[in-house]
Each structure stands twice: as structure tokens, then as C-alpha cells.
Amino acid sequence: MGRVALRGIRAHLVRFILSVLAVTLGVAFVAGTFSLRTMMSSTFSGIVDSSMTGDAYVRGSELSAASDVGDTRNLIPASLAPTLADIDGVDLALPEISGAIVLVGSDGTAVTSTQAPSFGTALDPDDPSVTVVAGRLPRSADEIALESETLASSGLAVGDLTQVVLGGEVRDVTVVADVSMGAPMAGATIVFLDVPTATAVFAADGQVPMISVYAAPGVSETSLVDRLAPVLSAGSAEAVSGDYMRDQARTDIESMLGFVQTFMLVFAGISLFVGAFIISNTFSMSVRQRMREFALLRAVGASPSQVFASILIQAAVVGLLGSALGIAAGLGLVSLLRIAFEQMGMDLSGSIPLSAGTVVISLVIGTVVSIVAAALPARRAALTAPVEAMRDDVATTDKSLRVRAIAGTVIVAAGAAALLAALVRPETDGATMLGLGAGGLVVGVLVLAPVIARHTLGVLAAVFVAAVRPLGRLARGNVIRNPRRTANTAGALMIGMALVGAASVLAASATASTRAIVEDGWISDFSVQSATQAVPSGAVADVRGLATVGSVDEASYGSAHVSGPGEATTAAESMIVVSLPPEAFGRTVDIDVTDGSLATLADGELAVQKATAEDLGWQVGDQVTLAAEAGSVTAPVGAIIDTQMISAPIIVSDALLAQVIRPADTTVEMLLVTAAPGAGLGALRADLVEVAAPYVVLSVLDAEDFAAELANQVNQILVILYALLGLSIVIAILGIVNTLALSVIERTREIGLMRAVGLGRLQLAGIVTIESVLTAVFGTVVGVVVGVSVAAVMPTVFADSGLTTLVIPWAQLTAMLALAAVVGVLAALWPALRAARLPVLDAVASD
Amino acid sequence: MTTQSTALLAGDTQTDGRSASEPAGRGSVIASARGLVKTYGSGDTAVQALAGIDVDFVRGELTAIMGPSGSGKSTLMHCMAGLDTVTAGTVVIDGEDVGRMNQRQLTRLRRTRLGFIFQAFNLVPTLTAAENITLPLDIARRPVDRTHFDAIVAAVGLAKRLHHRPNELSGGQQQRVACARALVAKPAVIFADEPTGNLDSKSSAELLGFLRRSVDDLGQTVVMVTHDPRAATYAHRVLFLADGLLVGELTNPTQASVLEVLGSLGANDLAADDESGVAATSVGH
DSSP: HHHHHHHHHHHHHHHHHHHHHHHHHHHHHHHHHHHHHHHHHHHEEEEEHOOOOSSSEEEEEEEEEETTTEEEEOOTTHHHHHHHHHHTTTEEEEEEOOOEOOBTTTTTTTTOOBBOOOOEEETTTTTTTOOOEOOOOOOOTTTTEHHHHHHHHHTTTTTTTTEEEETTEEEEEEEEEEEEEOOOOOOOOOOEEEEHHHHHOOOTSSSEEEEEEEEEEEEEHHHHHHHHHHHTTTTEEEEHHHHHHHHHHHHHHHHHHHHHHHHHHHHHHHHHHHHHHHHHHHHHHHHTTTHHHHHHHTTOOOOOOHHHHHHHHHHHHHHHHHHHHHHHHHHHHHHHHHHHHHHHHHHHHHHHOHHHHHHHHHHHHHHHHHHHHHHHHHHHHHTTOHHHHHHHOOOOOOOOOOHHHHHHHHHHHHHHHHHHHHOOOOHHHHHHHHHHHHHHHHHHHHHHHHHHHHHHHHHHHHHHHHTTHHHHHHHHHHHHSSSSHHHHHHHHHHHHHHHHHHHHHHHHHHHHHHHHHHHBBBBBEEEETTTSSSHHHHHHHHTTTTEEEEEEEEEEEEEEEEEOOOOOOOOOOEOOOOOOOOGGBBBBBBOEEEEEEGGGGTTTTEEEEEEHHHHHHTTTEEEEEEEEETTTEEEEEEEEESSSOOOEEEEEEHHHHHHOOOOGEEEEEEEEEEOOOTHHHHHHHHHHHHHHHGGSEEEHHHEHHHHHHHHHHHHHHHHHHHHHHHHHHHHHHHHHHHHHHHHHHHTTTHHHHHHHHTTOOOHHHHHHHHHHHHHHOOOHHHHHHHHHHHHHHHHHHHGGGTTTOOOOOOHHHHHHHHHHHHHHHHHHHHHHHHHSOOOOOHHHHHO | OOOOOEEEEOOOOOHHHHHHHHOOOOOEEEEEEEEEEEEESSSGGGGEEEEEEEEEEETEEEEEEEETSSSHHHHHHHHHHTTTSSSSSEETTTTTTGGGGHHHHHHHHHHTTTEEOSSSOSSSSSSSSHHHHHHHHHHHOOOOOOOHHHHHHHTTGGGGGGSGGGGGHHHHHHHHHHHHHHTTHHHHHHEEEEEETTTTHHHHHHHHHHHHHHHHHHHEEEEOOOSOOOTTTTTTTTEEEEETTEEEEEEEOHHHHHHHHHHHHHHHHHHHHHHHHHHHHHHHH
């Protein structure tokens, strides 16, 4: 039977090509995701290895909060370093002194790279982790060294004059060295400073997070840690081995990359699911055409399970072949991505990795998806009665759609009920109900699709039937003749379009919601914000000094450990705390208060977001403790607020924040500025822009600009989402091509007949095209209806997260329908050509 | 019944063809072929399906083409109808040279001048009987002549089945729909390829009777390929083919006379097989 199966594939290669392609695309995504992850983790692991070269590390011993991205510990005095260096067996002890910096490149703009950090760090002449490639080390405050890649992407050269924004002020500096850290730094902007300068800016109070310790020759890491321990026992510091620190750093990175991987795999999963439709369809049609062959095999003694197995073998071959090609395509995809990353200034390390694990997982996934997709058609083939072989015309009776109709209706109804529940009681379990409802609706509609196909297509086809006689009618007949097949073909597109539809509704709603939030809560004339999320203190002073400025409110934030009433401080949760001067309320920001009063902030009380208060069960008057490096404050909750303007859970006065968090650890997120009485807004803007210009990274925005900027961020996310969903749409298009091509083969005689009675080639191509367009539009219409229904519930459920307004982007949805028509035409090109080229005689000659 | 003329001149096809092509007094020639050769494949594997045929089909006649399997009767019909290209020779239908036509012109020819009835799979399964009948006119965007349509439908006895789909019709009914479709556009010639091949004798008789009436009453021209001697008796004239050559002709045939010719053809066929066997051997050498 194996031989029969393989010969079957060889004889009908074309039939399987698109199935193979579908598997290839899905698996390419899977393999690409895995290799990308491996490549990124080897890059970051390389960074860890080359930047964390210490044999031991001394750090704070009090773990104040643990999180996914690393622990927060107490700081230790930098002055510990000389003491450590004196210990026998210690070669070198270097405190880690680093912080945010903005480097101005040769083009006068800030050197930035997508998502990668920009930091300045003290470079000790003895530091063994770096090598000077050219020039000499910086010796004074007006000299800097740049990491090799940073130097390349900044366009600067050793000896050039430039500027940095450091410690809140703009400084003129000279680039004196090109320094290599021994590995690609994934686009991070790294500026080396001399130790006194870095210390003055980043560790003014003499406190540092960590000290790297290097062992003298012959001293092992563990023995080094043992020698350090006695010195540290008194203070709140501890020593750990270099290997331990590096392992921990890698683990932190892995967990972050794991999240990215999961995100990508979701889309790979969607693509494979869509691909499964194509495979299933291909095998259904192939089985349908080969009924007599199976009947013959059965007649000569093959058991149903042998016939079943022969189909599954074919599916496995398709899956294996597709997966193998997919792995190759995945590697190609990653190479392209790496080139793209390099263009954006993010160098990733070495060759593209292909681990045995990736290969095995990709092969298994591709093969299993194919086999599962082919199982149902295989079952039908296995159940062919031997007597079918004797029949002249194989009657393929379609099973009634009643079971599907009932099951589909039940699932859709359940899904709709869940959505309704989410709408009615969004507070309690809205998100769960929304998830269940979305799942139910998609699955239910997929099940129900063949049932609704006939009627929906009938309506959709009316235009064509009326406009293009008799082609429209013939095309309509073809698409509703086998509603299962049409529904399956459209199903693949439906899933993609449902996601795109939902995403576009969400994006439109999110944009409108942020706009509403900004328009609602924003009463300052301008805001000054930084691309690095931190407004330099020098800029704050400069803005305050402007004559046209009436008032300036600083919105700062920092991280503190927060414990509610009766909670032990050890159970504290790390939260972002935002500070505003109490006068800001009503002057530059307008915040809805649900309980209490914002006036209490001036008395040192806290304002808590409604959602946070509900989660933690806090009420006005409850005592809440905030703790961080600078100290600990216990204060009552003075107001419960409901605002999307400020996304932090807790808002305090600027005075209170200063008692808890060191000024060095707080960040000025933005300045809210109002005009002085009599000063024009135009003049104020001009002044602000002039003041901001030297700081390179600052921008001056009014409410409209700010809303536009937020909308722009939403759109950027949307573009990525569309690109990822695009793949599933491409696969869905392949599905339509596949179905059409196979149905053209299946209808060879019918086509020949019509050609014989005078149907022209163009007319025939027209029929195929109309079928294609109808299928694509059907899938899109159903998909968009499902996607929009689900997305329409979201604003109610996620009102707390800032999604307050529901906007249905009709223009975009209409564009999607137009796109579907284009997709239909494109998908029809090849099958239509194929149909038109069928020789009339082949089609009509009965023998 | 007596056989008016039994020409069985296997030796001299040239003269035989000529004699067969002479009008039988029922109107002018509507379709003709001269020196028609059709070869499939090339080199050693070449098969000559038609070895040089001259034939005329006369307006207002039902002509049957008979011959053993592989004699080239279907190929002749396909070539005549422009469904297949010819290797050599000319085909003229209603004054137009089919051999010189491009695909577009051939499509036009089929639309306007020709009607087809096949052995099986004659109807588009998604269309109703009525839609199938008017399909050629719809495709050509020509208006349907209602009186003509009604007359044809009445003649084939399908008035009550017009809104059924093919799978709701019996085999005989399906073939009658196919006949009606072939007639509705008033084509110059209807080509029927084994139209009764899949039918029982009663349905066959009905269908053939109807075809004959369309010729006698409506002046239609029909060329029918068949291997059924009974079917051939409905024809005005029967042409016999063997090994790609026209080997005989009967006018006003009876079952007996047809069988007689077929019988002698069979003998001749054996001889021809021997010859071709020799020929093949010599080619092989």
C-alpha cells in the first residue's frame, strides 16, 4: 500500500504542490521563530559573557522585590571597592557606575536604536572586559569613548567633537577612543566616561548597585567568594560568583525572549491552522476523484485501514516535504530579518543557528498538521464500498448538512451568549467570557459555514448573475454546488479576515479612546516629553526660566514597594508611583475622582487608581506604606481616581515622592506647561522649542500632537500585527488557488462541454474568476462580521484599561472587502488560465 | 427492404469516397472534408487515425458514421466539428474553412453553426433543464426565440421537467435535453457522438425518432457517430469507416443491410489488421 500511496503523489504532483506550500509557509514561521530566538539568545548571552567578566560580584543582600526582569536590591557603597581590592586573592574591584545618557551623532540627532538602551558607564583603566581599538581612554569630563558599534552608528570618528546630555545638562565632549566589548551589543548605545565624571553623575551619593571583583591568578571563583564573605558580613552586602551572576542574567533574558517567542508562535499557529484547511481540502478532492481507485483496491482485498493508511502516508509525505522546505524558508526569513535589524543598527551575532531541536519540532509540527488535516478525507476513502469500482459513474453522495447546522448553531449561540454575558457583566469575568465567546463564535461559524454558504453566496452572487449573463449564474452554481468545499476554502480566509477586522476595530477604538482621554484630561497648553522617557533636569530649569511660561508641573515617576493596610512590608509589591505637584490638578491635568479628594495630596495623602483599589480592596482612609531606597512613608489613601491620563496605579505629591525615592531614581516623564498671562501660545511654543532643541531628544506637544503621537504608536503596533496576519491571508489565498485549480481539474468534462457549445476562453476565465471572487468575498464578509462582533464587545470589557470608545472603521472594512475582491481575482489567475487552456477535445472525448 | 446501393470498395477509397460524397438528392452539401488525415503522436509511435478521407454531408440529412472500434469515426467527427486539429486536408462547414480558424473563430463557429450531443455528461449539473437548453444562446448573448424553444421542448416532451436539474432526470430525459439544446440555436450541423450509447432501447428509439423528425420536419442536418446498427437505421445514409478510411456507404439502411456491411467489414477488418500488422513489422525493421 505504501507504494500505491507514493505513486499516487508522484502521479498527481501538481495537486499536492499547494498543500506542500501551505505547510512550508506555516513551518517557515515556526522554524524562523525558533532560530530567531536562538540567535537573539546567543547574541544576548554573548553580551552577558563579554560584559560580565568578573569572577565575583558584590551586591546588596536585601532582596526588596523580585520580578520577571530581575531583582531589586539595596544599593551598596562604592567605597567598599578599595577595601575589597585589598583582600588577599583579589586582583581588582570595580564599582558599577552607569546611567542614562543621550549621545548626539554626527547628523545632530540623538543616536538611538529601536528598543535598545542608551547608557553611559564609568571606564576604569584597568577594566579587563574592554579593549581600546583606537585612541586612548577618556581622562576628563569633556572626553568620552564609544563602543565600536555605537561609534559606527553615530557616524562619529575618534577625535570628533560632539555633545552628550548627561545628568540633565548638555555637555560638549570629544570622542577620544573606540572601545570594543568583544561581542555585538544588539544595538545598545554605550558611552564610556572617566570614573570621576561618571561617579559625579550616576553615584553622587556614593551608592552603587554592584561591584565587580576580579581574582588574582590561581584563585578560583568559589574561593574568591569565600574570601570576600567575611569582609561583607557586617554590612548589607553579599558576594556571589561570576558564573552565578551570568547564569542569572541569561535566565532573565531567556524569560523575556520566551515571551516574544510565544507571541510569534501564536501567529505561526494561526498560519498552520489556516494551512490545515488547504491540506484537508486537497485530500477531500483527491479522495473524491479517486473513489474508483480506492474501490478497486478494496475489491482486490485491501482493508479499510490499509486504504486509510495509504492516504495518511501521502499526507505525511506532503507534511515532511513541506516542513523540510519550511525549515529552509524559515532560515531565509531569519537572514532577511537580520539584514533588516542591521539596517536599523541592531547587530546580531554570528551565523544563523539551526538546532536539532528546531528541525525536529518543525518536522513534527508540519507532519502532524498534515496528517490530522487528511484524517477525515482518509476516513471517507477507507469507507468506500468495493462495489463502487464496478459503477460507471461514481456517485459521491454528500452527507446532509443537518448535523452541522445544529452543532454550528448551538456553538455560535453559546459564543454569542458568552459575548453578551461579557457585555452585561464586564466587571466580573468579562475577559474570560470574551475569550470564550470569541472562540465559540469562530469555531461555530466555521462549522456552520457550509450551511450559510448557500444562502450567503446566493445573495452575494446576485450582482454577478444580473450583471454578467450567463457567467454569473454558472459561477454561482459552481460555488454553491459543493458548499462544504467553498466554506472550507473561505474558512481559511475567514480566520485571517476575522483577526484583521478585529484588529482594525480595536485600533480605531484605541485611537479614538486615547484621543478622548487626552481631550478630556489634558488642560495644559503644552507638554515637553523626551524620546528617552526622561526629561533632563537642565531642560526643566530652562523651561521654568522662560518668560512666556505661566506654570510648569513636573510629572515624575519612580518605583516603590507598596504594601496595603495590615500587610507585612516583606509582602510589598513593586509599583510605579507618579508624582505631581498638588497644584497641577485643575491647572494642567483634569482627573476624575470617584471617592475622596485630590486636595488631600497636599497633606501627604495618596491617590489610587480605581482598578488598583478594587483589586487590592483599598478604600479612602486606608493606610498604605511606600518604601524605596530613600525611605519609607505610611500615608492614608486620600482619593480614589479614575483616569487613563496617568496610567500609574498610585499618584502622590512631589514632596512625598522625594521622601521615598532618591532623586537619582526618579524620572521626569514630562513637563506640563501653561502660558503666562498675556503670552501667546505661538510664542510659548516657539520658546519651548528653542529651549528643547539642544537636548536633542525633547519634543514639544500640544494636546492634538500628543493624541496624534499616541495614535501613531497604536498604528505602529497595528502594522506589525497586519504583517504577521498577512501570512495567514497569503496562505488563505493559496487555499483559494488550490481549490479552484483542483475543481477545474474535477470539472474538466463539464468545461469541455461548455466550450463545445460555444463558451469562449475569456468567458471561461470569467466564470473561474467570479467563483474566486465570490469565495473570497464570502470568507471576508463572514470573517469581518465575526471579528467586528468580538471586537465590539471589547470597549465594554476593557473600559478600565482605557478602551472607552467603540469605533467601527467602516472605510477600512470596506477596503477589506475591496481587497477580498482583488484577492479573488489574483487567486483566479492561474486556475483560470489552466481552465482556458484545457483542450476541448480532452474534455469531451469519453474514452 | 432492398439495399439501393452497397458500395464496399476497400481497395479504392479515392473513387469510393467520391461516390459516397455525391449528393443523394436531398439538398446541397453543408459540410465536407477533402484529403483529411489525422495522425496522433510522431515517429515510431505515430498512429494514423484518419488516412485521407473525402466526405460530404448533405443539408437536411441524418448521416450515420459507423465502423469498428478504432476505425476513426469519432476522430472524423471531432475534426469535422473543429474540436480537433487536422494533420492534413481541409474541412469546410457551411462555406467556411475550419482548418484555418483560430481559437476565437472556432469558438464562434461552435456557438453559431454547430450543435453537439455527446454520449454522456451532456449537461451542466448546476443548471436546470431549461437553462441547459438555452445555454448556447446565453453564452452567445443571443435572445431566446420563445416559440422555437416551446416547439422544441414540446417535441422532446420535456415541458414538465424544465425546472429540474440534470440529476433529477433519467438518462433518456437528459439526452433529450441535450438534443433540445443542440437544436435551440438552429445550428447548421448537429454532431452527435454515440447519443444513445448509454440508453436503454426504448429511450434510444425515442431519441433517435426525435432526431430523425428534426431532420424531416425542421430541415436540420445531423451527423451521428454510432456503433448500434439499430440506431443507424434512423439515418438517411450510413458511412462506414475502417482503419481511418471510408470503406462503404449505404442509403436508406435497414438493420439487415447495416449488419451485412458490418459483417463484411469485420472480415475486411481482419484483413486490414493483418496488413497493418505487416506494415508495422516493416516499419519496425
